[in-house]
Amino acid sequence: AQTVTQSQPEMSVQEAETVTLSCTYDTSESDYYLFWYKQPPSRQMILVIRQEAYKQQNATENRFSVNFQKAAKSFSLKISDSQLGDAAMYFCAYRSALRAGNMLTFGGGTRLMVKP
Amino acid sequence: EPEVTQTPSHQVTQMGQEVILRCVPISNHLYFYWYRQILGQKVEFLVSFYNNEISEKSEIFDDQFSVERPDGSNFTLKIRSTKLEDSAMYFCASSEATGTNYEQYFGPGTRLTVT
Numbered sequence: 663a664q665t666v667t668q669s670q671p672e673m674s675v676q677e678a679e680t681v682t683l684s685c686t687y688d689t690s691e692s693d694y695y696l697f698w699y700k701q702p703p704s705r706q707m708i709l710v711i712r713q714e715a716y717k718q719q720n721a722t723e724n725r726f727s728v729n730f731q732k733a734a735k736s737f738s739l740k741i742s743d744s745q746l747g748d749a750a751m752y753f754c755a756y757r758s759a760l761r762a763g764n765m766l767t768f769g770g771g772t773r774l775m776v777k778p
Numbered sequence: 779e780p781e782v783t784q785t786p787s788h789q790v791t792q793m794g795q796e797v798i799l800r801c802v803p804i805s806n807h808l809y810f811y812w813y814r815q816i817l818g819q820k821v822e823f824l825v826s827f828y829n830n831e832i833s834e835k836s837e838i839f840d841d842q843f844s845v846e847r848p849d850g851s852n853f854t855l856k857i858r859s860t861k862l863e864d865s866a867m868y869f870c871a872s873s874e875a876t877g878t879n880y881e882q883y884f885g886p887g888t889r890l891t892v893t
Binding site for chain 2: 763768
């Protein structure tokens with residue numbers, strides 16, 4: 663079974679600064695997808711960024727980028743120019759490319775606080 | 779922008795009672811999911827549903843759980859005889875298809891409290 667681990671329960675960053683959230687995962691599969699989801703206090707989860715395991719290039723979405731290290735099974739999220747609206751829980755998630763059910767396996771989450 | 783909706787936002791029930799949690803997925807989506815999040819814990823997958831059948835289910839999704847798409851718009855999760863440990867936030871999600879470019883869109887959740 664796949665597992666996803668987020669070792670930082672809480673992180674804080676000064677507004678306009680950069681912060682990196684860590685995620686590691688364990689799998690024996692070679693083809694899979696990785697995601698970062700944001701869960702603001704309203705509790706609805708929103709997809710931030712995604713990465714296909716077969717792609718070597720790291721995904722970027724505006725101020726959000728990932729550092730995907732397949733051999734190390736590491737998938738960190740970098741948020742540049744942090745904004746107050748970035749404050750939320752962030753979940754790393756794994757999805758197999760081989761299984762039919764599309765199930766997402768989530769990490770335990772990292773609470774990000776942004777200081778003005 | 780289309781969104782997944784869930785009702786009720788909060789449900790309080792007594793142990794042993796049946797509850798039905800309702801979800802309206804995005805209209806052109808074909809894949810539907812339920813996840814739950816016990817307070818302070820991980821979001822956990824319960825079940826995925828496609829073409830009126832369960833595609834995959836987790837160990838949590840035992841015989842007391844069932845899912846149904848009773849009409850063209852609703853997707854429901856039924857818990858037959860609730861237990862205290864069923865207290866959690868239940869999230870519905872839907873996706874247009876599978877593959878990376880078809881993300882799962884989550885609803886706002888239903889908070890279930892079993893007393």
